[in-house]
Amino acid sequence: MASEITYAEVRITNESNASGTHSRCPAAPREKRIHHLSKPGSPSLPFTSLLVLFLLLAITFLVAFIIYFQKYFQLLEVKKGIKDITHKELNCIKNVSLMEDKVWSCCPKDWKPFGSHCYFTSTDLMASWNESKESCSHMGAHLVVIHSQEEQDFITGILNADVGYFIGLLDAGDRQWQWIDQTPYSESAVFWHQGEPNNVYEKCVIINHRKNTKWGWNDIPCSDKHKSVCQMKKMYL
Ligand code: MMA
Ligand code: CA
Numbered sequence: 001m002a003s004e005i006t007y008a009e010v011r012i013t014n015e016s017n018a019s020g021t022h023s024r025c026p027a028a029p030r031e032k033r034i035h036h037l038s039k040p041g042s043p044s045l046p047f048t049s050l051l052v053l054f055l056l057l058a059i060t061f062l063v064a065f066i067i068y069f070q071k072y073f074q075l076l077e078v079k080k081g082i083k084d085i086t087h088k089e090l091n092c093i094k095n096v097s098l099m100e101d102k103v104w105s106c107c108p109k110d111w112k113p114f115g116s117h118c119y120f121t122s123t124d125l126m127a128s129w130n131e132s133k134e135s136c137s138h139m140g141a142h143l144v145v146i147h148s149q150e151e152q153d154f155i156t157g158i159l160n161a162d163v164g165y166f167i168g169l170l171d172a173g174d175r176q177w178q179w180i181d182q183t184p185y186s187e188s189a190v191f192w193h194q195g196e197p198n199n200v201y202e203k204c205v206i207i208n209h210r211k212n213t214k215w216g217w218n219d220i221p222c223s224d225k226h227k228s229v230c231q232m233k234k235m236y237l
Pocket of ligand 2: 196197198199202218219220
């Protein structure tokens with residue numbers, strides 16, 4: 001009996017050890033784990049998320065602020081540009097470009113677009129080189145500057161073969177050819193008629209059509225009266 005009791009006691013001890021560890025142990029650490037998660041975590045976790053949220057909000061505000069001011073200044077520039085435009089009517093085309101801003105490229109009405117420029121042939125009476133230069137200038141343009149075969153071909157394509165047109169090329173002295181927009185004069189892109197330039201006293205240049213050499217340049221006296229071609233940069237809105 002006594003041994004049975006002892007056995008029973010032992011069993012109980014064993015059972016309590018065996019089942020107790022299995023049943024209480026997961027409960028005890030679970031409680032402990034909850035305490036660990038909630039006690040130090042309960043003030044820091046929401047605090048961290050609040051901090052992250054605040055930082056995100058701050059970054060979003062900052063980005064929005066920067067974008068807003070960028071757009072604002074862009075708009076100011078466009079407005080200033082529009083004020084500077086002396087032309088009442090523009091023809092614009094929407095550029096198929098990935099560039100987000102300044103999508104529309106415009107030329108004044110009656111001007112012809114080519115590349116990044118607009119071209120205009122004088123409709124008024126013939127004028128000297130200086131008068132022609134002034135006339136272009138009043139329209140926010142300058143006498144045409146030609147830097148490639150493509151440009152030369154485009155320009156001659158819009159001209160009348162029966163008359164001559166002043167271009168923005170000038171002899172600064174001693175056959176020092178200078179473009180009116182200060183871009184360099186390159187011997188690799190010149191379209192002089194055969195035998196031209198031929199006279200040191202002819203310091204201005206026209207583009208005209210000759211039966212033998214077709215379209216080309218000729219140096220002439222600046223006081224001669226001719227039509228002219230004006231050029232300006234396209235306006236981007
Ligand atoms: C001729 C020829 C040119 C010159 C002009 C001046 C008609 O062309 O000599 O080189 O510039 O005359 O009018
Ligand atoms: Ca000449």
